[in-house]
Amino acid sequence: MDSIKAIFRKTLDAAGHFLKYKKHLYIKPLFFIIIAVIIVLISVYVYKNVIHEPEEFITMDFSDNKExxxxxxxxxxxxxxxxxxxxxxxxxxxxxxxxxxxxxxxxxxxxxxxxxxxxxxxxxxxxxxxxxxxxxxxxxxxxxxxxxxxxxxxxxxxxxxxxxxxxxxxxxxxxxxxxxxxxxxxxxxxxxxxxxxxxxxxxxxxxxxxxxxxxxxxxxxxxxxxxxxxxxxxxxxxxxxxxxxx
Known part of the structure; x- marks a missing residue:
């Protein structure tokens, strides 16, 4: 059990060291990943709520067009x-x-x-x-x-x-x-x-x-x-x- 805790602690320390001192390796890729995720989420929202559910964005008001x-x-x-x-x-x-x-x-x-x-x-x-x-x-x-x-x-x-x-x-x-x-x-x-x-x-x-x-x-x-x-x-x-x- 002590050996597992030691391995886990070393892993956390290594991860912390990487995040603190190796930012130049992951900041740019992380930025582009976040942007890609945002674009996908927006695309899914538009597809579901605009393209395939037109009743939610089409408001047919003919009040100004009454005969x-x-x-x-x-x-x-x-x-x-x-x-x-x-x-x-x-x-x-x-x-x-x-x-x-x-x-x-x-x-x-x-x-x-x-x-x-x-x-x-x-x-x-x-x-x-x-x-x-x-x-x-x-x-x-x-x-x-x-x-x-x-x-x-x-x-x-x-x-x-x-x-x-x-x-x-x-x-x-x-x-x-x-x-x-x-x-x-x-x-x-x-x-x-x-x-x-x-x-x-x-x-x-x-x-x-x-x-x-x-x-x-x-x-x-x-x-x-x-x-x-x-x-x-x-x-x-x-x-x-x-x-x-x-």
């Missing part, structure tokens, strides 16, 4: 709403909530109610979770809006876009794009020409709106929030109103 009390009157206007995908085609997958077909159907259903209250005749290209061909989405109306929330290989891609095909559709896209820009939390990717079938098969003003990218965590999260969906409905209502009263 003005506009007495919309869309009487005599027939508006077709096309919730993209559905049935056998769920569209883009979601990590935080519903897939694309359910997200856009939720927004379209709310928009249908608001438009009907404003006196518009509304045609829904699908009224439930059902498969509808692109040909079957061609309907006769005055205005046509196809709603989507896309996915992309690069998860960093974010933002909303309005698409049209023909010159007689451009102005409608511009008005919707401007209204969405006022209400969306996402980057505005503009009003672009694109030959999507649901739009090019029409001979009247029609637009396809990509509300965001479900492959992006932020877009995915907010598009699955009811308050944000309500805000998108408000934006589209304002865009239609602006276009019809231009």
């Amino acid at each position: 003005e009390k506009i007495n919309y009157d869309f009487s005599g206007t027939t508006i077709a709403l096309d919730p993209g995908h559905g049935g056998e085609d769920p569209g883009a997958p979601s990590e935080y909530g519903e897939n694309e077909d359910d997200v856009v159907f939720s927004i379209a259903s709310q928009l249908e109610s608001r438009l009907t209250e404003a006196g518009a005749e509304v045609i829904m290209t699908r009224k439930k979770d059902e498969t509808v061909s692109l040909d079957g989405r061609k309907v006769d109306a005055d205005l046509f809006i196809s709603l989507h929330s896309d996915a992309f290989d690069d998860p960093a891609i974010s933002g909303f876009t309005t698409f049209y095909t023909y010159p007689n559709q451009e102005a409608f896209g511009q008005h919707l794009n401007a209204a969405l820009d006022e209400h969306s939390l996402l980057y505005n990717r503009g009003n672009q020409v694109m030959e999507y079938q649901v739009v090019w098969q029409l001979d009247y003003p029609g637009v396809l709106i990509e509300l965001g990218y479900l492959s992006n965590e932020f877009d995915d999260y907010i598009l699955n929030q009811k308050d944000y969906q309500d805000e998108m409905v408000t934006a589209i209502m304002e865009g239609i109103h602006s276009y019809l009263n231009r």
